[in-house]
Amino acid sequence: MSDLKKLYEVVQQRNNGDKEFLQAVEEVFESLEVIEQVHPEKLDDDVLARIVEPERQIIFRVPWVDDNGVTHVNRGFRIEFNSALGPYKGGLRFHPSVNASIIKFLGFEQIFKNSLTTLPMGGGKGGSDFDPKGKSDAEVMRFCQSFMSELYRHIGPNTDVPAGDIGVGGREIGYLFGQYKRLKNEFSGVLTGKGLTFGGSLVRTEATGYGLCYFTQALLKDNGTSFDGKTVAISGSGNVAIYACEKATELGAKVVTMSDSNGFIYDPNGIDLACVKEIKEVRRGRIKEYVETHPDATYTAGARPWQTPCDIALPCATQNELDLEDAKALVANKVFAVCEGANMPTTPEAIHYLMQNGVFYAPGKASNAGGVACSGLEMSQNAQHLSWTREEVDARLQKIMESIFETCRDTAKEYGHEKEYVVGANIAGFLKVAEAMKAQGTV
Structure with a gap:
């Protein structure tokens, strides 16, 4: 049995029942088998064992009160998966289907997605089983404020920078940012997807x-x-x-x-x-x-x-x-x-x-790395206290996406799987993260 198959069995035992997460790991490992056959020296057991285990998993209670004065309790998540390339970066999803498995699979995927952008971002993901559909703006605001009242302890512009995802658009990001600013008494680039009037980037929505x-x-x-x-x-x-x-x-x-x-x-x-x-x-x-x-x-x-x-x-x-x-x-x-x-x-x-x-x-x-790529550009603008034009952001986004395609194409060809872009994406994303992890030691 190969080392990858042995490790996958360990991942299965540790994450029993987390079907979405196991599916994501299996897809990546399937591509890494190509490295195992061609360049086995590039696969390091230590790195592999660490890359499938989140650095930090945070689960918390989110109580909020609806417009009729009834208290509801949802569950909040933030999986800080890998910070080898930079601060944890990944969206927040508010949807009834959200559970630990879905957030882990999204965070795991985010590691390699962010790696492919070439921007300095690690991988993470978060969210809640709260459903914003059918809720009033006041109810969504109260939920977001409660959610951020716990999340703010774990994030920051140089630590973890969440963004939006399903169920989390400009309205939700605005409420989350306002509560973070109030609790921390600072105005910083801690969230991306913000409104244009308070540090957001043009083209981020698109x-x-x-x-x-x-x-x-x-x-x-x-x-x-x-x-x-x-x-x-x-x-x-x-x-x-x-x-x-x-x-x-x-x-x-x-x-x-x-x-x-x-x-x-x-x-x-x-x-x-x-x-x-x-x-x-x-x-x-x-x-x-x-x-x-x-x-x-x-x-x-x-x-x-x-x-x-x-x-x-x-x-x-x-x-x-x-x-x-x-x-x-x-x-x-x-x-x-x-x-x-x-x-x-x-x-x-x-x-x-x-x-x-x-x-x-x-x-x-x-x-679909364009969203997080533009989030990375928003982080750069926030850090420099600048606002780029729509044309500048769009041109940078197009260049990044074309570069990602070329990386996938060229890596797939290098490893003998020409035109198999999934193989190219997984190998290229993994190798960059693995190199950074090795350089930083067993942490």
């Missing part, structure tokens, strides 16, 4: 969706094509999906689907993004409302959009949303590329099927 398209554009160009004239299927209708739709359309594609947790819309004329923004960002409504004003569009309840014929699929909703049956449908419809906008949205079986059938597949740790 960064994950734009970055996904910049990465995909680089992949398409390297394989002799482009977005121009392509049909694109997108899942989700949150921040990532909206701005992926916007940028893909700008680059010449026709986006025909978007979705939420209840179902998906299909518009053969191309998604009317202004309408989606009105529904999701202004009214906080459901995606099915789209068909009320678009007679050619259809809504399918309880389904995902992957049966829809498309050239490019961009899963931007949540983990494990694209399974083997979806992959078979995409292949049957001659999809060219699947690039992840969400974290681990494709199941392992689906990934293998796509790659075995010649579909170009890009893992989220590479293709």
